[in-house]
C-alpha cells in the first residue's frame with residue numbers, strides 16, 4: 001500500500017485551543033475515505049492542514065511522498081468545497097466554460113477553446129454524466145448539478161487526490177446519494193484517492209471504503225465499516 005498523505009505526530013491548535021494532538025494518520029492510494037466527527041471537532045481544520053492552508057504546530061505531514069513544506073505539485077490535488085464558497089454561480093458562464101477555466105494557462109486567456117481542449121472537457125463531462133448540460137449556464141443548474149461541474153473542473157487537472165469539504169450541503173437526499181455514488185465510481189474507475197468531509201454519516205458510510213473519525217483531538221480510522229460501526233461504537237464516537 002502506498003501512502004499519499006501521511007501525518008506523523010501532528011499537533012495543531014488555534015491560539016489556546018488544541019484541535020489535534022500527536023496524530024498519526026495515513027491515507028493510501030485508492031482510498032475513498034469519509035472524515036466524520038462532531039461539530040467543531042476539526043474536520044475542516046484537518047483538510048486545511050492537508051492542503052497546506054494551515055501548518056502543524058508540531059509533527060510532519062507528507063503529501064505524495066514529499067514533505068508538505070517542499071511539495072509543489074499542487075495541481076495533483078483537486079479541492080472542492082461547499083458550493084457557496086467555491087464560485088459565484090451568478091457568473092454568466094456555461095458549464096463548458098467553467099470546466100475549461102483552469103485550461104487558461106494552456107490555451108491562453110480569452111483565446112477560443114480549440115477542438116482538442118473542448119474534447120478533453122467533454123470527455124470529463126461524459127465521465128461525470130453531465131454532458132447534456134454542457135451549454136447550460138452554471139447559475140441555471142441545481143446545487144447537485146453545480147457540484148458535479150466543480151468535480152469536472154477539478155478532474156481537468158488529472159489529480160491524484162480529490163479533497164471535498166461537505167460538498168453536498170443544501171442538496172436534497174437523492175442528490176446527495178447520487179453524488180457520493182458518483183465519487184465511488186470515480187474512485188474505482190480512475191483509481192482516484194478521495195477524501196471527503198461529511199456531516200452525514202449514514203449517507204456517506206454507504207459509499208466510502210473507510211471512515212476517519214475525529215474525536216478528542218485524535219483520529220480513529222474505521223477500516224471495516226460494516227463490522228466496526230455498531231450502535232455502541234457510534235454512541236462512543238459521537239457521545240450521544
Ligand SMILES: Nc1ncnc2c1ncn2[C@@H]1O[C@H](COP(=O)(O)OP(=O)(O)OP(=O)(O)O)[C@@H](O)[C@H]1O
Pocket residue numbers: 014015019037038039040041042043044045046199
Ligand atoms: N480560524 C480559526 N480561529 C480560531 N478557532 C477556529 C478557527 N477555525 C476554526 N476554529 C475552531 O476550531 C474548532 C474546529 O473547527 P473546524 O471548522 O475544523 O471543525 P469541524 O469539525 O469542521 O466543524 P463543523 O462540523 O461544525 O463544520 C472549532 O471549535 C472552531 O470554532
